[in-house]
Amino acid sequence: MNNYHQFDIIVIGAGGAGLMAALYASRGASTAVLSKLYPTRSHTGAAQGGVGAALGNQGEDHPEWHTFDTVKGSDYLGDQDAIEFMCNEAVETVYELEHMGLPFSRTSEGRIAQRPFGGHTNNITGQPVPRACYSADRTGHMILQTLYQQCIKNSVTFFDEYHVIDLLLVNGVAAGVVTLDLATGELHVFHAKAVIFATGGHGRVWEVTSNAYAYTGDGVAITLRRGIPAEDMEFFQFHPTGIYKLGILITEGVRGEGGVLINDEGERFMNTYAPTVKDLASRDIVSRAMFLEMQEGRGINGKGYMYLDMRPEVVNKYAVEDGRKRPDGSPYVVTGEELLSKLPDIVDFARTYLGVDPVTQPMPVQPTAHYAMGGIPTDMYGQVVIDEKNTVMPGLYAAGEVACVSVHGANRLGTNSLLDILVFGKYSGLKAVEYSNEVAFQELPEDAADFARQQLENLRSSQGSENALDIAQEMKSVMNDYVGVFRTEEGMAQALDKVRQLQQRFKNVQLGDRGVIFNTELLSVWELGNLLDLSEVTALAALKRKESRGAHAREDYPKRDDENWMKHSLAWIKDGKVELGYKPVVITKYEPKERVY
Amino acid sequence: MEVTLKIFRYNPETDRKPHYEKFKIEAEPTDRVLDLLEYIKGYLDGTLSFRRSCAHGVCGSDAIRINGVNRLACKVLVQDLGRKKITIEPVLGLLVLKDLIVDMEPFFESFRAVMPYLVNDEPPPKRERLQSSEQHARFDDTTKCILCACCTTSCPSYWVNENYAGPAAIVAAHRFIFDSRDRAGAERLRIMNDAMGVYRCHTIFNCTDACPREIQVTRAIGEVKKAIATGKID
Numbered sequence: 001m002n003n004y005h006q007f008d009i010i011v012i013g014a015g016g017a018g019l020m021a022a023l024y025a026s027r028g029a030s031t032a033v034l035s036k037l038y039p040t041r042s043h044t045g046a047a048q049g050g051v052g053a054a055l056g057n058q059g060e061d062h063p064e065w066h067t068f069d070t071v072k073g074s075d076y077l078g079d080q081d082a083i084e085f086m087c088n089e090a091v092e093t094v095y096e097l098e099h100m101g102l103p104f105s106r107t108s109e110g111r112i113a114q115r116p117f118g119g120h121t122n123n124i125t126g127q128p129v130p131r132a133c134y135s136a137d138r139t140g141h142m143i144l145q146t147l148y149q150q151c152i153k154n155s156v157t158f159f160d161e162y163h164v165i166d167l168l169l170v171n172g173v174a175a176g177v178v179t180l181d182l183a184t185g186e187l188h189v190f191h192a193k194a195v196i197f198a199t200g201g202h203g204r205v206w207e208v209t210s211n212a213y214a215y216t217g218d219g220v221a222i223t224l225r226r227g228i229p230a231e232d233m234e235f236f237q238f239h240p241t242g243i244y245k246l247g248i249l250i251t252e253g254v255r256g257e258g259g260v261l262i263n264d265e266g267e268r269f270m271n272t273y274a275p276t277v278k279d280l281a282s283r284d285i286v287s288r289a290m291f292l293e294m295q296e297g298r299g300i301n302g303k304g305y306m307y308l309d310m311r312p313e314v315v316n317k318y319a320v321e322d323g324r325k326r327p328d329g330s331p332y333v334v335t336g337e338e339l340l341s342k343l344p345d346i347v348d349f350a351r352t353y354l355g356v357d358p359v360t361q362p363m364p365v366q367p368t369a370h371y372a373m374g375g376i377p378t379d380m381y382g383q384v385v386i387d388e389k390n391t392v393m394p395g396l397y398a399a400g401e402v403a404c405v406s407v408h409g410a411n412r413l414g415t416n417s418l419l420d421i422l423v424f425g426k427y428s429g430l431k432a433v434e435y436s437n438e439v440a441f442q443e444l445p446e447d448a449a450d451f452a453r454q455q456l457e458n459l460r461s462s463q464g465s466e467n468a469l470d471i472a473q474e475m476k477s478v479m480n481d482y483v484g485v486f487r488t489e490e491g492m493a494q495a496l497d498k499v500r501q502l503q504q505r506f507k508n509v510q511l512g513d514r515g516v517i518f519n520t521e522l523l524s525v526w527e528l529g530n531l532l533d534l535s536e537v538t539a540l541a542a543l544k545r546k547e548s549r550g551a552h553a554r555e556d557y558p559k560r561d562d563e564n565w566m567k568h569s570l571a572w573i574k575d576g577k578v579e580l581g582y583k584p585v586v587i588t589k590y591e592p593k594e595r596v597y
Numbered sequence: 598m599e600v601t602l603k604i605f606r607y608n609p610e611t612d613r614k615p616h617y618e619k620f621k622i623e624a625e626p627t628d629r630v631l632d633l634l635e636y637i638k639g640y641l642d643g644t645l646s647f648r649r650s651c652a653h654g655v656c657g658s659d660a661i662r663i664n665g666v667n668r669l670a671c672k673v674l675v676q677d678l679g680r681k682k683i684t685i686e687p688v689l690g691l692l693v694l695k696d697l698i699v700d701m702e703p704f705f706e707s708f709r710a711v712m713p714y715l716v717n718d719e720p721p722p723k724r725e726r727l728q729s730s731e732q733h734a735r736f737d738d739t740t741k742c743i744l745c746a747c748c749t750t751s752c753p754s755y756w757v758n759e760n761y762a763g764p765a766a767i768v769a770a771h772r773f774i775f776d777s778r779d780r781a782g783a784e785r786l787r788i789m790n791d792a793m794g795v796y797r798c799h800t801i802f803n804c805t806d807a808c809p810r811e812i813q814v815t816r817a818i819g820e821v822k823k824a825i826a827t828g829k830i831d
Contacts, residue, residue, distance in 0.1 A: 038701065040744050041648075041656040055724075098725040101715025101778065103733060103740045110727035135740075141655060142740065149714035183694065212650040248653045348811070349653060352672060353627075469639035512643020515610045518695040521643040 003181075003188040007032045007157075008436040010177055010192040011429075012164045012219065015042035016140070016418065017400025018198030019147035020425030021382075021432070025196070026156045028433035033156060034179055034190065036163040036214065036523070039148050043200055043212045044421060047140025048345065049253030050115060050132025051097075051422070052415030053090035057111045058130040058327045063087045065123040066131060070416060071590045073119040073282045074409025075550035075560065077232070077568070079586035082380040082405045086416075089423045094133050097422065102146040104135050105342070115256040115342075119282035119413040119597070128256075128280045130327075132415040137251050137343045143418060162188065163523055164218065165452035167195065167226050167396075170442035174395035178452035182523070185516025187449045193439055194395045194432035197223065197376060197384075198425065201401040202534050203236075204527075206369035206484070207476035210242050210249035219402035221530035223376050224537070225451075228386050228393065229570040229581070231404040232374035233534070234542035235551050237412055238485050240286040242368025243353055244305040250346050250365055252414040254358075255279040257342055258334060259310035260318050261290065262362060263298040268318060274597035278322070281597040284411040284551045287367040291485050300364060307362035310343070312336050314362075336360075367485055371412055373551065374541075375404040377570065382428025388570065388583040395435060397428040406568060409585075410550020459525050464508025468525045471502050471509065475528075475535055483539050488555050496539040503532050537571045540578050545569065562592050600624045600675060602633060605686040607693050608644060615693065618642075626676035630663055630683065634670060634697075647697040654809055657745030661697050662686040667747040667807040688750035690759065704746045707762050711770040711788055716781035732777040739772040739817050741810040748804035748814050754797045761797040762789070764804035764814045771817040774830055782830045786821070795822045 009025045011018045014035035025031040035042070054061040066087040071078055098104060098112060105113040116128035135142040151158070161182040168176040168189075176191040199219030203211025220230050240261070241250040255261075260268045260279050273289040274281035281289075290306050293299065300307055309315075315334050324332040336359040340347055343358075350358045376398040377385045384396040400421040407420055478498045482491035506529060513521040547561035548554050567582040599621060607615035620637050631649055638645045647670070648658040654672040661670050664684050675683075691699035742765065749755050749763035770789055774782045789795045795818055804814040824830050 037650055037656075037658065038705075038744075041650045041658045043651065043656070045743070046651050046653070046655050095721075095723075095725055099721040101717075101773075101776065103737070103776070104725070106728055106730045106733050108730070110729045110732075112725050136737075138655075138741065141743070145740070145742075152709055153712075153714040212656065213652060214650045246653075345655070352654070352674070467640065513646075515608065515644065517608070517610055518646045518698050520646050520648075521638065 003186055004191065005032070005188060006191045006441070008192065009194045009196065009432045010034060010190050011196045011198060012177060013042070013198035013200060014039035014158065015044035015198060015200055015400060016143050016147060016421035017425035018196070019151055020422050021196045021198055021399055021429035022156050023147065023150055023154060024426050024429030025432050026154060029436045031156065032159060032190065034159045034162040034164055034177070036161065038160050039158060040144060042144055043215055045141045045144040046210070046212065046249065047418055048137040048249060048251035049117060049256065050134035050139050050415045051094060051143065051418035052117070052120065052131050052413070053094040053133055053419065054087070054131055055091060055094065055112060055114060055133060057107055058114045060122065061129050061131055063091060065121070065129070066090065068123055068590060069120050070407065070413055072595055073411055073413040075411055075595060076562070076566065076592040077406065077409030077549060077585055079406050080588040080590060081586050083407050084588065085380050086407050086419060086423050090419050093419070093422045093426070097143065097146060100146050100150050102135065102142050104133060115253055116280055117256050117414040118252050118280045118286065120415070121277065126276045128277055132253065132256065134253065137253055137345045140418060164222065165455060165526070167222050168444060168448055169226055170444065172393070173442060174393065175442040175444060176448070178449045180456065180523070182518055182520070185519055187452055189444065189448050191441060191444055193436040193441055194397065196382070196397040196399060196428050196432055197402050198398070198400045199402045201372040202531060203369045203372070205476065205479050205531050205535050205538065207480040208242060208245070208247040208366065209369040210239060210247050211369065216527035217530045217534040218527065219398065220375055221533050224533060224573045227572065228384065229377060229572045230374060230537055231377040231570055232406060232568050233538045233571055234545050234569060235373040235410045236369060236538065237283055237371040237373060237551050238287045238367040239283055239370035240290055240367050241308050241365040243349065244364035244366050246353055247368035248349055248353060249368065249370070250308060250349070250363060251343070254308060254310050254343060254346060257310065257339060258315035258319055258324070258332065259308055260314065261286070262307040262309050263293050264300050264302065265298060269293050269298070277597045282411055282413060284553070285597060287485050288553055290367055305364045305366045308365045309362040310339055310358050311360060311362065312339060371417060372401055373404065373406070373408040373410065373412055375402045378403045378405055380405055380427070381431045382424050383431060388581050390583065397432050399424040399428040410552060456522060456526065459509065459522060460511060460514055462507070462509055462511065464510050466505045466508045466510060468509050468528055471505055472528050472531070475499060475502050475532060479535055483542055486553050486555055487542060489543065492539055492543040496536065496543060499532060499535045499539055503536065506532055533573070537578055541569045541571050541580060544580055566592065598624060598626065598681065600633070600681045600683055602637065603682065603684045604645065606696055608695055624675050626674065628675050629671050630673045630675070631659055631670040646695045655743060657743035660688055660745040660747045660750070662688055667751040669745060669747065669809045672809050688746060690750045690756050691746070701746065703759065704749060704765065707766040708744065708769055711762065711766050712781055712785055713769040713773065715773060715776065715779050717778055718780070726778050728777055736772050736775040738812050739768045741812050742768050742772070743810060745809060747807040747809055751803040751807040753801055753803065754799055758797065760793045762793055764818065767795055767818050767821055768812060768814055771821050774821065774824065786825050789821050790825045795825065
């Protein structure tokens with residue numbers, strides 16, 4: 001077999017989860033990382049505000065509080081055993097990253113600096129607690145760089161710009177992957193005992209998104225094609241503060257530092273929707289509040305955006321109103337200079353893309369498609385589980401946004417994604433080592449690369465006349481309109497219908513580039529096929545869930561229905577058709593309650 | 598408004614040598630140059646090849662030459678250019694593989710050569726290592742680097758000598774040399790004192806101008822030079 005490689009463990013994706021997995025895996029087994037981008041291009045680098053851990057550096061905090069906040073934030077759909085595990089691991093994990101050299105911002109005592117974030121509270125007072133460990137507003141960038149640096153130090157093997165197209169399963173266990181080497185256009189087979197998916201999310205399904213072009217749901221799409229289900233796909237987070245029209249993320253850290261959302265009447269409005277924590281309510285609640293304000297005609301100039309205001313005078317005014325104090329008990333007062341030093345990147349984004357200086361002007365923002373709570377089902381060690389009974393598929397692992405553990409349930413709290421990639425990246429790497437040291441390689445069939453080759457050949461040889469960008473645009477538009485922040489039966493049915501039409505049209509898509517070297521068009525179109533599949537699964541799972549929970553808000557079923565819907569959805573694609581099943585939520589200590597912030 | 602893009606083209610499968618191709622398209626003043634490239638690729642010529650991912654200046658994929666200077670295609674708006682004729686070329690000094698895609702391997706090789714990772718074999722404390730805000734500020738600027746190569750490929754010294762470590766690698770070295778937690782500063786200074794190290798820098802400042810993260814690259818190089826000259830890291 002040409003272009004054949006053999007490693008004990010293959011990690012797909014080189015963001016935070018993939019690199020953390022690779023660091024741990026490479027200590028105990030031969031490991032290679034395959035990434036469709038250069039590792040430092042991964043989307044972890046776009047994360048801004050912080051990683052959650054109850055260090056208590058700037059006020060009392062406990063992993064138990066972090067656990068409860070995450071359970072509550074998940075609208076009780078998160079699995080409580082996994083959440084408790086993650087929040088307990090958080091503290092040590094953040095110290096580990098610091099020891100690796102991560103340049104955290106510092107407190108006056110030289111400790112890791114922490115800021116408040118949405119939904120993270122002191123469980124006694126209900127007030128926001130500084131739990132987000134940050135490096136200015138480029139925490140994800142620093143995590144990505146630090147982990148990549150450590151991989152260089154530890155001589156981890158990388159195959160950069162190798163795009164994974166297919167997963168190989170033999171005798172019901174993972175046996176390798178098939179990838180396309182972008183530079184040559186050749187397929188490569190990677191034979192492995194264990195495969196770890198860390199391919200990130202799929203925000204490119206929606207029109208307005210904070211997500212990178214690369215976020216096309218490859219991992220979920222590939223595993224769906226191999227009979228593995230996707231969990232909780234109806235839950236996709238809309239972050240409240242994306243730059244108007246562009247969707248570029250403006251960190252929740254702005255509100256953590258005292259920024260407020262303002263409507264067309266020049267008023268703060270979050271106090272009406274979340275009287276205790278106000279602008280630091282969890283993201284689903286804030287995004288809905290913005291939509292409701294806009295529906296009532298209080299969008300800025302009657303349009304589809306609000307202002308995010310971090311001018312020092314505004315921050316200080318509301319800090320007085322809220323009685324906000326510094327950790328030493330003095331009143332909370334900020335200067336423009338201080339905000340600039342804590343949030344330099346978002347100031348740069350606002351200046352570059354909006355021509356707005358946030359220290360002197362408010363920023364126009366709107367909810368932006370941001371994060372997949374759903375994904376490949378796993379247990380809390382990253383092992384992929386493939387049915388309602390959580391049967392483990394041997395040798396297959398998933399970590400990070402591509403996975404659904406589920407620690408985020410129906411709504412993720414800010415800072416918990418950076419935590420998730422670190423903790424579950426680490427444990428999937430450890431588990432993969434344990435497993436690969438015990439088993440032998442499966443024998444690969446001669447035609448291992450055929451399914452991947454056939455998918456790409458179908459695209460390359462299509463004689464149709466459909467334009468891929470048109471199809472993508474129509475998909476994004478209908479998903480934004482009908483499977484977005486608020487949903488209805490009629491709208492979702494319409495979206496599903498439209499997506500299915502687009503899937504038909506996709507079969508006649510016309511490629512302009514029929515070459516082999518760096519055929520980025522071929523891969524973009526293949527990625528669009530993934531997005532269409534994930535759109536269908538998302539719309540159908542959403543249509544069937546007849547309640548409102550976390551990020552899934554239905555106008556026709558406005559209440560959470562624990563009696564009928566306290567369960568995870570599972571979606572399979574069988575013979576081209578999506579089938580749904582359900583499995584129970586793990587509840588340990590926290591009985592479901594109404595969520596009030 | 599109508600803009601004309603004059604784009605460097607080279608497809609090794611069909612072209613014997615590079616050439617330029619012009620595209621006239623409608624653009625909004627607030628469009629990113631990347632948006633224009635996406636439009637051309639999507640509707641006019643699917644073979645046009647370039648790298649991109651985050652589309653807002655943090656991943657470093659889309660470093661190209663726009664009207665003769667190195668920029669990220671996603672961080673320049675049409676209105677920033679002040680003209681309707683836009684020339685797009687790959688960055689200089691790295692081998693062109695196809696259109697705007699260059700071989701990044703030599704660039705990352707230089708990066709890896711400066712030991713771009715924290716070295717400290719002392720057993721860490723149970724909690725974080727302490728570092729004051731002042732100590733952190735000493736190397737904060739160079740932690741912003743996204744390895745886009747805008748600086749290195751804008752450097753005339755790098756153009757004439759591809760073995761020169763280049764600004765980005767020196768920025769990476771700086772980030773660790775001045776980190777109070779690191780213990781390999783002396784070794785990195787030795788690497789930087791090499792014939793292909795910091796003394797190839799002739800303070801032309803192209804790198805500083807090219808940096809999309811506004812890192813004071815030339816200053817960082819100067820600080821490394823000074824540390825070598827004085828034998829002191831402070």
